[in-house]
Amino acid sequence: MKRVLLRLETESILPLDLEPLSTAVTRAPSLEALRRVQLWQGRRRVALGKLFQVGATKHDVDLELRKAKPFLQRVGAGLKSGRFLVHGDVGDYCGRGMSGGELLLRGSAGHGAGLEMQGGLLRIQGDCGDSLGGAAPGRQTGMQGGLILLRGSCGARAGEYMRRGLVVIQGDCGDCCALGMHAGTLAVLGKSGRMPGRRMRRGTLFLARAPRGTPPGFAFCASLEIGYLRLLRRHLNRLQRGLGAALIPEPPRVHRYMGDLVGLGKAELLVPLPSGDRTDG
């Protein structure tokens, strides 16, 4: 099935797990079959048709979900292909473990958005909670690929144990962003919380607004142009008009720090030079 419209018709205090939708939408042969898909609501299983009005959407997407509410959990989790469009706020683990496709959320998400993501594109136009693109509790493998574009702000530990991929936070982020990061790129346009880049091993943390003082464990290297940032700026401009230009100055001159020297110390923290400041060293 393609171009499915789901309109939520109930309220609930129990979480409703929408992960089965990620595959059911493309596999279900008809809208009737989709209505019969069983979802977990708390401890009970409920047919999708009892909770949602099912129809066809005019948008060029595989699934359009309207009137989403925060009790909807794991929206788009495990998505492998297709395009999902969600209107409203959703709960935790939105886009968890995605390996392909695109999920556009016109609202905010709870904790764990894009958790352990492996591929695909997750766009969130509102805010989200902790562990954006991070690792599940007790695990040390966060996001392993894909791209997350967050229009708003997020909570603590964004990009925790990230191994690959790109996360761009256009608002502020909470404490310990890029905690224990192994590789990949995390960029923050707004303010960052305490201890950015703590225990980072490799990877890039780009903070468009300088943190207060040099983060502990990081050593200043130089102020210079980084050629890779030109590619990143172009890439981001293609994804969202003006995003790359807002994040990365031209020429891409940055203060470069390396850390966290308590550990491997091969990660980099990049902070753009204030415009007009062209001092080396």
Next chain:
Amino acid sequence: MQVNGIPIEATFAEAFPMRVTRLIVTGHDRTWALHAARATTGCATSVIACGCEAGIERELKARESPDGRPGFALLLFAMSGKQLAKQLQLRVGQCVLTCPSSACFSGFEEGETLPMGGSLRYFGDGFQVSKQLHGKRYWRIPVMDGEFLCEEYAHYRKDAVGGGNFLIIGRDTAGVLKACERAVEAIGKLPGVITPFPGGVVRSGSKVGSKYSSLPASTNHRYCPTLRGATDSALPRGAACVLEIVIDGVHREAVATAMRKGIQAACRGGGNLLAISAGNYGGKLGPVHLRLREICRGLAK
């Protein structure tokens, strides 16, 4: 057949299938991008001794290059993928990596891969960093002016053609040189082709073999004006200078178009030209035969 009164001989250029890769080299400004481009394509006139044939395909505007800086598109041709891989590593490693402010990218989006940044990264001694964007991996290698940015792979095509050529035969060196300059300028405006010899022109056209057993090629005595009369010369009466324009292209059509445009430009000035011919080995070596009269069809007046 004549073009602007200059006879086009009924012969063909004997060309060869080759492998080609396109590199995009950028720099801080045009000057430094050009330094990198010239060094990379230096001493690459003939595969016989240079290992590859290379040249600057065209200049790129800043908005056309992957990193938004001034740059040049280069074409490197070799007889096999293995040979191309060796030359690529050698030339990017010694000529682009070493050039201040430079960066190097693959100019083809598809085709078989050749390791580029993936093998040069070891120069980073463990401090190199890789980044993946839009499905491509780039290596950032720390160097003394910052970082050398290099794409992991270059791609190459197998349908390239090398050795497309034509000979400009005239009464004096000055007139033939002017004709060559016009031809090379016209060819230089075309995409997908290079003229790898100095100024795009070669005076030492060769034949296969030699009286000396150690040499694979030797001077093409049939086109040497100093030997006319004493050997089986191919030169018309009054010829005193023959220059050859060799063209390598990303495919047969690119070479044929370049030959046509080149001949048209060469014949435009008239001057002391006596004939346009082409170099071949009797059709025994190269499977790609570019017949001058077919190529020049429509140009004849």
